[in-house]
Amino acid sequence: MRGYIGQYESAGAAIYAELERGQLLWIGVADRSAGIVDDLVLGFDGLVVGHQFKTAKFPGTFTVETIFTGADGLLKPLVKAWRGLRKNDPGSRVEIRLVVNDYPSVNDKPGGTAPAHSAAFLDEFERFSNRSLQEWRASSWSRLIETLRQASGLDDDDFEQFLHALRVLHGAAADFVQFHKLSPEQARLAAEIAMVLPKLVTDVRDKDRWSREELLQELGWRDPAKTRHLHRFPVGAYAQRNRDTELSLIQALRAVDQGYVALVGPPGRASPHYYRWRCLPSPMFGSCAIWLSCQAQRRGWGEGRPMTSWKMLQHRCATEACWVCASGMIPNMKGVSSLVRS
Structure with a gap:
């Protein structure tokens, strides 16, 4: 149950942040086309973002090879989820986010030159998210990259596209309230969203996806920017959003x-x-x-x-x-x- 609570809290924070920015079109919870990333799917114009949350009560460490290719490795399920969303949303770019509150190890050595640990790899993976497969193979991480490619079951072209779609958020970045820099009042509103999400999963209408308007209706919000009055300076009665x-x-x-x-x-x-x-x-x-x-x-x-x-x-x-x-x-x-x- 604790894992689900953390999952919904993170999802609520992510949804609130995107509602605030005004470009969110729909959300998916327990979306049957999303595979393992059905914890939360966010839909935008031309972009679909799936999330898999893994929350530990007491965060520890992980290695890249273990989390992706170990006994309970997530690589193949993430690849399957990526393929499922691409098939279901052929006109949109698909992004996959793996969110874990554990920290990458600094004691393993999957790389060829120092620093060769998992933390260094994920740092480089984040900074060079559009690096080609050829460039990865020419880097000090060539052995690790080839291990992941073989385990994925993808050919070179698809594996490169998958790498470009994958984001790994770990440690402190897994706290979405802090990651999205929500104020205490905004965090409270995000918690209201978190409380609604499990109700959407079990709703008798059996929907995979909910439009922005449907979500606001379930929350009882007409518009979070106008009904919640989070602005801190006087605004006239006739002020409207642009x-x-x-x-x-x-x-x-x-x-x-x-x-x-x-x-x-x-x-x-x-x-x-x-x-x-x-x-x-x-x-x-x-x-x-x-x-x-x-x-x-x-x-x-x-x-x-x-x-x-x-x-x-x-x-x-x-x-x-x-x-x-x-x-x-x-x-x-x-x-x-x-x-x-x-």
Whole structure:
């Protein structure tokens, strides 16, 4: 029972985080097409993500070879699950996530050169997730990779695609509340989702998948962003979400790997709200510390701050990646300066 509790807690946190980002289309629980990754399946436009959770009461260590090719190895079941989801969702890319709260060993030696342990391999596997099979075979992990390929039963092309689809989250990363950086209030809402999931599994309608709307209906939520009031600054009674802006900002953030992305808008548009609520917290991004407000100080609207040091802001944003505003992308500080000064 404890394993199931941990599974549902993690699933609830993952679902809540994706509901918050606004791109989740459906979820699958006990999805019969998902094989071993039926603990949770998340459906997006063009992407399906299956999860297998393995939670130990007292986390220990594991080796890559044992967890994948040992007596209870997960490699073949994961391959079968990957194939099942690809067959069921032929128009979507399939990603498989193995989530374990144990830690990879630093005492084994599956590699050819130091560091040669499982922890080093998984670190490299995470950092070079799109490495080709040929490149893996030319690396110090060639023996381990060939062992996994033979055990998978896949040919070279399919095995390379499977490697690109596989993600292994371990140790602290298996705590999805922390992984998705949920606040205490957000974690409470994620726990509400976790409580609903086992009811969906045993529901008499015998559904494998539930649309976003159906899930919110089961939860009794009209919209988690509007009904739960998690924003921390005053919002007028007629304030509404702008999904186009939300998605544009998320896409801009995902398109860069460093620098700053800012949302610039006219007075009363709640730009700080979008920064803090719609895009954060997220495992993909750090904190966004700067926002601009052009409104008059005397009006005291929202969280407005008088622009007392434009030069300081220019210095801090010297490495900006892009700026997002109502009229599109502004590629440089000159454009931002012109917009704000006007």
